[in-house]
Amino acid sequence: MASLKEVKSKINGVKKTKQITKAMNMVAASKLRGAQTAMESFHPYAEKFAEVLGNIAGKAGDEVSPLLIAREEVKNVHIVLLTSDRGLCGGFNTNLLEKAESFMEEKVNAGADVSFTAFGKKGRDWCRREKLSIVDEYLNVVGGKFGFNTASTSAQKIIDAFLNSEYDEVHLVYARFMSMASQPPVVQQLLPIPVIETVESQKQVAEEETGYMPEHICEPSPDALLDEMLPRNVYVQLYNALLETSTSEHASRMKAMDNATKACDDMIESLTLAYNKARQAAITMELMDIVGGAEALRG
Amino acid sequence: MAENIQLEIVTPEKYVVSESSQIVMAPGTLGEFGVLSGHTPFLTSLQVGKVRYRDEKGDEHLVFVSGGFAEALPDKVTILAESAERLENIDYERAKAAYERAQQRLADDKEDVDFARARAAMQRALTRMNIVQGSGSTH
Numbered sequence: 001m002a003s004l005k006e007v008k009s010k011i012n013g014v015k016k017t018k019q020i021t022k023a024m025n026m027v028a029a030s031k032l033r034g035a036q037t038a039m040e041s042f043h044p045y046a047e048k049f050a051e052v053l054g055n056i057a058g059k060a061g062d063e064v065s066p067l068l069i070a071r072e073e074v075k076n077v078h079i080v081l082l083t084s085d086r087g088l089c090g091g092f093n094t095n096l097l098e099k100a101e102s103f104m105e106e107k108v109n110a111g112a113d114v115s116f117t118a119f120g121k122k123g124r125d126w127c128r129r130e131k132l133s134i135v136d137e138y139l140n141v142v143g144g145k146f147g148f149n150t151a152s153t154s155a156q157k158i159i160d161a162f163l164n165s166e167y168d169e170v171h172l173v174y175a176r177f178m179s180m181a182s183q184p185p186v187v188q189q190l191l192p193i194p195v196i197e198t199v200e201s202q203k204q205v206a207e208e209e210t211g212y213m214p215e216h217i218c219e220p221s222p223d224a225l226l227d228e229m230l231p232r233n234v235y236v237q238l239y240n241a242l243l244e245t246s247t248s249e250h251a252s253r254m255k256a257m258d259n260a261t262k263a264c265d266d267m268i269e270s271l272t273l274a275y276n277k278a279r280q281a282a283i284t285m286e287l288m289d290i291v292g293g294a295e296a297l298r299g
Numbered sequence: 300m301a302e303n304i305q306l307e308i309v310t311p312e313k314y315v316v317s318e319s320s321q322i323v324m325a326p327g328t329l330g331e332f333g334v335l336s337g338h339t340p341f342l343t344s345l346q347v348g349k350v351r352y353r354d355e356k357g358d359e360h361l362v363f364v365s366g367g368f369a370e371a372l373p374d375k376v377t378i379l380a381e382s383a384e385r386l387e388n389i390d391y392e393r394a395k396a397a398y399e400r401a402q403q404r405l406a407d408d409k410e411d412v413d414f415a416r417a418r419a420a421m422q423r424a425l426t427r428m429n430i431v432q433g434s435g436s437t438h
Contacts, residue, residue, distance in 0.1 A: 048309060148310070216340040217342070220344070239311055
């Protein structure tokens with residue numbers, strides 16, 4: 001049995017850890033609220049944008065934008081990998097990286113070269129460890145405060161590279177925020193832009209508005225409008241992914257820290273039990289000594 | 300008096316305006332246009348400029364928009380802009396600083412200057428400054 005002092009100091013250690021995990025839990029909770037608010041404020045824009053885009057896409061003529069055309073031969077695949085900067089958020093980054101890795105293998109097996117844009121330190125570090133080519137890295141974005149211009153600047157860079165045929169396909173790997181309990185990693189094709197009607201939110205909008213699709217007059221022309229909207233659509237997708245990943249990160253950390261706090265409680269309980277047992281044993285020992293001594297004197 | 304039309308100016312970060320108004324004037328790519336209630340469905344891209352609208356009481360308001368799109372429906376105008384600010388929220392000093400920075404960048408005869416970006420930044424800053432000064436011209 002461990003000595004009294006040892007157990008005592010262990011209990012104190014665990015208590016300190018618990019304080020930290022509890023504090024981290026609360027910090028994550030408050031950041032989560034901020035991230036969720038940002039996500040909610042983006043919804044009206046995203047929905048309206050999708051609606052207008054769906055509307056225009058139906059009207060534009062055959063002169064399709066190069067952003068829509070799938071390349072026949074896919075040689076260079078670019079992956080935009082969104083992870084968090086910090087750890088201690090459970091399996092969050094591991095899940096994302098596993099997803100990215102299996103997706104990358106799929107592409108490599110198909111004979112493509114893969115390069116990365118890394119948002120978040122964890123993803124960047126992983127790319128470095130695996131000796132993958134990193135085109136761009138952005139730290140202090142995911143999980144922090146960022147504006148739409150962060151997304152539009154980096155998305156424009158990716159679009160330019162795509163138009164220069166440096167990439168034939170661009171995919172996003174990010175954590176979708178489904179609920180507090182589930183933030184699955186997903187892969188989404190960014191470029192060439194997939195058939196617009198297949199995007200989920202657009203489907204919903206279209207369904208809601210069935211029967212009500214006013215014929216718009218377009219200025220300058222549907223084609224010109226579409227050309228302007230498509231790059232913006234990429235910004236919107238990237239911004240959305242950044243928001244979702246940030247929210248997911250905080251939710252994931254909150255849960256991980258909650259579990260850690262619970263584990264600390266369990267540990268403290270079992271250690272206290274051990275402590276009490278040790279103390280009891282010590283008392284019994286002492287008593288035995290005293291009784292033994294008294295008996296000897298009397299004898 | 301004609302009916303009012305609902306004006307919504309939305310950016311990715313927030314709702315900037317959501318108000319019932321008598322008339323809305325916006326800077327379309329092919330020129331400024333005005334929208335009254337009962338407008339035929341209309342869709343256009345916008346250039347950097349100012350949106351003017353008159354609220355229910357007849358007071359006029361100015362809003363800066365950095366380009367984007369506008370959709371007019373008979374009862375509603377929606378403006379999607381990457382950034383938009385009401386006149387009273389425009390930071391004049393910041394716009395001025397941005398203007399000078401852009402000017403500096405254009406003046407530097409360096410190879411790696413992204414002229415299109417610098418010019419766009421300059422125009423945004425200039426438009427903001429114009430709105431504040433009330434000199435009005437968008438171009």
